[in-house]
């Protein structure tokens with residue numbers, strides 16, 4: 001493996017959710033940074049690494065908790081020797097009325113002794129663009145995209161300057177597209193101007209990846225950069241320019257694994273529904289019924305018996321995924337939290353039993369689901385490999401205590417093509433599809 005010319009990692013990242021962390025890590029690997037994702041602050045120091053991404057679960061917790069967790073992650077990343085820091089949130093700017101994006105940025109700026117950062121959730125490959133401070137999801141404004149109905153973080157305003165300003169006492173500004181389109185020098189000049197006006201955070205417009213590279217170049221001297229995964233595209237080149245990272249480095253090598261393969265789907269998003277339906281046309285699948293779980297029926301044992309029957313011949317899917325109407329019905333009966341927890345716990349128990357039976361490749365759909373399963377599998381850190389689809393890389397667990405290496409693909413609910421499950425398993429080394 002090639003190494004950077006510095007002895008310690010260069011970029012230290014804090015992500016506010018699990019699959020969002022993987023999404024960010026994917027971008028860094030694409031641009032030549034060897035990247036490890038840790039599940040929370042790690043007890044061990046990652047080796048052979050250019051970037052570390054600490055995955056938190058801080059998107060919807062109370063703001064004070066998000067701040068405390070983010071500051072602890074920053075302090076650990078500083079101890080690892082990182083030189084620049086990145087705060088990753090959702091490309092749809094998911095936040096509650098109180099934050100947590102604004103409060104976390106304020107706290108990180110203060111801890112770093114810095115007076116300015118940018119905020120840019122743009123991710124053109126998944127249709128997230130920003131113009132004159134307004135966030136678009138494909139052809140729709142954020143607040144008309146379906147995100148206005150999100151159960152935890154309803155986004156009812158597409159004007160991100162206004163949204164962020166409501167979350168912070170700091171002055172929020174905008175670097176609008178006409179300046180961004182002129183390239184990194186102009187953006188740099190805009191940053192200097194905003195700083196003089198006392199702006200501490202600026203929303204930055206962008207429409208295409210080339211804008212993100214220009215913004216990245218203009219942020220070389222900022223201690224903290226914040227945004228979605230897209231804006232991280234432009235940061236590795238700054239380390240290359242500084243002679244700290246080798247140009248054109250291939251950072252995506254992962255160890256191979258031998259064993260069986262499964263897909264576990266706990267996401268009920270539109271994309272996951274389509275992926276489950278496509279899988280079921282050709283391969284075995286077992287549905288988890290949350291109401292039967294709630295009645296105490298032996299659903300986990302039934303799922304494992306089903307897996308036992310198929311694993312040796314072919315990969316299989318175990319899923320709770322269903323239509324929004326059915327999810328609402330189940331939630332009405334069990335409560336949102338209990339329904340979610342029952343399914344997450346069942347999928348986590350199934351994953352642990354399957355690992356004991358020799359499963360080594362897991363494709364997992366859903367951020368919360370991925371968090372629950374990876375925790376149950378006792379995975380503390382992941383090395384990030386090549387991209388499967390935008391926002392989703394192949395990963396491998398970093399085994400600490402002689403436990404087997406697992407090949408994992410952790411998919412955010414909304415990401416991935418219709419045939420994602422097959423595609424992901426193939427990329428993880430499954431040859432029987």
Ligand SMILES: Nc1ncnc2c1ncn2[C@@H]1O[C@H](COP(=O)(O)OP(=O)(O)OP(=O)(O)O)[C@@H](O)[C@H]1O
Nearest residue numbers: 266267269320330339340343366367368369412413
């Ligand atoms: N049939 C169902 N009935 C009720 N709740 C369900 C059902 N299927 C899944 N869930 C719950 O819905 C939640 C889905 O969250 P998860 O984060 O895993 O997926 P997502 O929201 O689509 O993904 P992301 O957070 O990456 O966008 C989980 O808590 C899961 O247990």
Ligand SMILES: O=C(O)[C@@H](O)C(=O)CO
Nearest residue numbers: 019020023090091228412
């Ligand atoms: O930025 C995104 O859209 C994703 O990485 C994510 O955070 C989804 O929850």
